[in-house]
Each structure stands twice: as structure tokens, then as C-alpha cells.
Amino acid sequence: MTKTTSHIEEILDIAGLSEVAYPRPDLAPHLDMWDITTPDEDTTIRILNDDGDVIVYLFTGGRAQIESGKMTFRHQMAAPTYVAMMLDQLVADYS
Numbered sequence: 001m002t003k004t005t006s007h008i009e010e011i012l013d014i015a016g017l018s019e020v021a022y023p024r025p026d027l028a029p030h031l032d033m034w035d036i037t038t039p040d041e042d043t044t045i046r047i048l049n050d051d052g053d054v055i056v057y058l059f060t061g062g063r064a065q066i067e068s069g070k071m072t073f074r075h076q077m078a079a080p081t082y083v084a085m086m087l088d089q090l091v092a093d094y095s
Contacts, residue, residue: 006032007049007080014084017091021047036091043094047087054078058090 005013009032012018017036024033024046033048044065046057058069073083 007054007078008032008034008047011047011054011080011083011087014080015087015091017087036087038091038095045087045090045094047083052078054083056083056086056090058094060094 009018012021012034021034021036024035027033028048031048031050033046036045036047037043042060042062044059046059048055052074054073056069056071056073057067059065060068071086076082
């Protein structure tokens with residue numbers, strides 16, 4: 001059986017974040033949702049695919065999960081390379 005790569009997994013692979021991202025089916029089993037938590041566990045970046053729109057949330061405050069930002073990528077802007085560049089920069093800024 002061959003596993004297909006999801007849109008989010010492709011983005012994470014391009015950004016080089018596949019090893020540190022983890023899926024979150026417990027929060028929304030119907031969505032392709034992944035989290036990246038910084039080493040100090042103060043910041044979480046959540047990326048999900050909602051019917052073709054790629055949505056990225058930035059949570060700060062550790063376990064408090066304060067929403068500090070939200071970006072939605074639609075149409076051509078949801079291309080994996082665009083989103084991967086932005087994810088790479090977010091991880092660099094908050095790590």
C-alpha cells in the first residue's frame with residue numbers, strides 16, 4: 001500500500017520541518033492539521049488545509065495558547081513553496 005503525501009506534508013517537507021512537525025487528528029479528525037512547537041515550548045505554529053485554503057496560526061504563551069497571528073493562503077498563494085518560505089521564517093523568528 002502506497003501512502004500519498006498530503007498538501008501540508010509537502011509544505012513541511014519543502015520547509016525542512018517534517019521531522020519536528022506532528023499531526024493533530026485529535027483536534028479535528030476531518031482536517032489535515034499539523035503543529036510545530038518551538039524547543040522552549042513557548043510557541044506553537046499550527047498549519048492546516050481547510051478545503052484548499054492553507055491556514056497558519058501562531059500561538060504564544062506556552063500552554064495558554066494565545067492566538068498571536070493567523071494567515072490564510074488561497075488559490076496560487078497556497079502553493080507549497082510560498083507557504084514553506086513563510087513557515088521557515090516563522091520558525092526562525094520564534095526559535
